[in-house]
Amino acid sequence: MLRNVTIIGVGQSDFKYYRPNSTLAELAQESALLAVEDAKISLKDIEAVVVAVAPTALFGIDAVERWFVGALGGRNKPFLRINTGGATGGSAFQAGYFHVASGLFDLVMVVGAEKIGESPDTQFVLNQIWEPAWERDFALNAINMCAFQAVRHMHRYQTTMEDFARVSVRCHANALLNPHAHIRKAVTLEEVLSSRVICWPITLLGACPRSSGGCAVILASERKAKELSTRPAWVTGVQECTNTVFMGDKMEMSFNDHADFDDLAIATKKAYTMAGIDHPLKQIDVAEIYGPFSNMEIAAVEALGFCPKGQGAQMEKDGAFQRDGELPVNPSGGVLCTNPISVTALVRVAEAALQVMQKAEARQVKNVKRAVATGMGGSLQIHTCTILSDEPR
């Protein structure tokens, strides 16, 4: 049987474009030390380390996680690296969860870092994830694969660029209250719509930045949490779902169309069942959603069951996802304001945990009992869903 698992501490950098004063391992260490301090333990107490590191070509050192061992107090301990592209932080968190839920470990740290700015060729690097025979010649990259999702969603549900822009306005406003966010500058609807088109229909202000920094989360068994924490966040639902790499298999399909996040919906339904949630709109109090492009938050809220497919844009327009709305989404400012790829999905979990633990400071949402955090990786093909609560399952 699975044991209960809690989060008792988190740490994250103040994200910025470039950190010339640190190596990648030092960036991870920075968050690790913040997290153990938050949990009132030391690195020595950690029994196993799970490292979140996405493709290493971005910082040009293969198997870079080997450097993290010493920096994270990992000597003579079990150590594991997880990579699922953009979902890495979410999958790494889930791997950490399995460590504790299995009964084999009481205190586990999930940690990672991203370092941008050491290569000007980020999109070229991301072009290398595509298949050499069928895809690489077409300059597929992380932006246009998400632009395709926007085009399909616009076709299916008549979503507009204005609908997407509203998401960006909300996230940028929220980031002003998050001292860790990378971009902390409000934008208006007009500014988002008139910003430079990168890959139609994605405009510059509807796209994420590239951020450097780290994040760490401390997972504890129920027994350890009782010793160390007065208000841990309980991990009540954990699921991942994946699909084919071929985006062309998801065009004009009744199920698994590229417009939708049906795999997130599959993962979410199972996570909700684990967590005893059958009315998400009522029972979830805050959502930290993986959305590096504004169009993706709309597909995500639909997949999370907050509304039927095609109605996410209307809910956004009605203000449901604002800080004072029915279900605040990304009070942290989300991925649109901070995207340290290796840990972006872990930051979603950390932010959701802060909300549940009532430690989210100026960005704290009122009366949070349950939070959901999502992650996404690959060609919109890997989705993670994690549910946190202020009480055990």
Add this chain to the structure above:
Amino acid sequence: MEKTELIEIPGEWNIHYNYAAGEITSKFLATLRNERKILATQCDKCGLVMLPPRSYCERCFVPVSNFVEVGNEGTLTCFSVIYEPFPGLPKPPYVIGYVKLDGADTSMVNFVDGVDLSDLSSALKKLKVGAGVKVIYKEERVGRVTDFSYRLIS
């Protein structure tokens, strides 16, 4: 107090590869080059006609080896117009699109050539999901998927 000097060390990856395309993909590329035909594979069990062709049906979990020729026309199922230049990638603006060719059940990506991009809002009147598309084969073909491209049937 003296400010620490921060030093950067230059580096570069310049790695060459010769990727094995495998038997199914090799047959597709050779047929494209030699015969100006596009071959899909069809699953015996569920009948799905797959482009790009694959040796395995991901839905039935069975090996696939039936080749089926698809038509030279189809429907645009998705696209994007690329404006931002990215290092190492083609000079913008250009259009990439997914097309469901006649007879295939899945869509395949390629450049959509010949779209007048001087005025984006005009271009988007013709460039939309559902638009008719035809395959244009290059005069000189080398056995790469860029031996053909798409063009809107206007």
